[in-house]
Amino acid sequence: MRNVTEPSISKICERQGCDQILPEHCIGRPQRYCSATCRMAAHRQRKRGPIRAEVHFGSATTRSRPEERSQMVKLLRDNEELIVTFGQTRDAAERLTARLNEFLN
Numbered sequence: 001m002r003n004v005t006e007p008s009i010s011k012i013c014e015r016q017g018c019d020q021i022l023p024e025h026c027i028g029r030p031q032r033y034c035s036a037t038c039r040m041a042a043h044r045q046r047k048r049g050p051i052r053a054e055v056h057f058g059s060a061t062t063r064s065r066p067e068e069r070s071q072m073v074k075l076l077r078d079n080e081e082l083i084v085t086f087g088q089t090r091d092a093a094e095r096l097t098a099r100l101n102e103f104l105n
Contacts, residue, residue: 010022010024011030011031013032013033013034013038014032014033014042015033015034015038015039015041015042015045016042016045018033018034018038020034020035020038021034022034048077048078049077049078050077050104050105051075051076051077051104052075052076052077052101052104053073053074053075053076053084053096053097053100053101053104054073054074054076054097055071055072055073055090055093055094055097056071056072056073056074057070057071057072058070058071058072058086058087065087068089068090069087069088069089070086070087071086071087071088071089071090071092071093072084072085072086072087072088072093073085073086073088073093073096073097073100075100084096084100
């Protein structure tokens with residue numbers, strides 16, 4: 001008599017954002033990802049740095065803004081940056097940055 005394990009309840013791919021159901025196999029190591037593409041994407045997600053929000057001084061002369069309303073909020077990760085908002089006061093930009101960092105962590 002062979003020792004065969006019962007198939008478990010359907011598992012879902014472990015990559016964040018993927019909801020594909022994994023095929024069931026009775027032998028070998030259980031599959032973690034639905035495809036090689038998902039496996040590589042999950043690896044890239046784990047290796048990337050954390051996202052953080054920062055306040056930066058923007059250009060006040062570009063849109064004839066007063067200097068006190070020339071702060072911008074950026075999201076940064078590794079060598080990438082994304083401007084979230086600009087034309088903010090320092091207080092407003094710092095409050096938004098604190099809320100974004102709290103949300104992201």
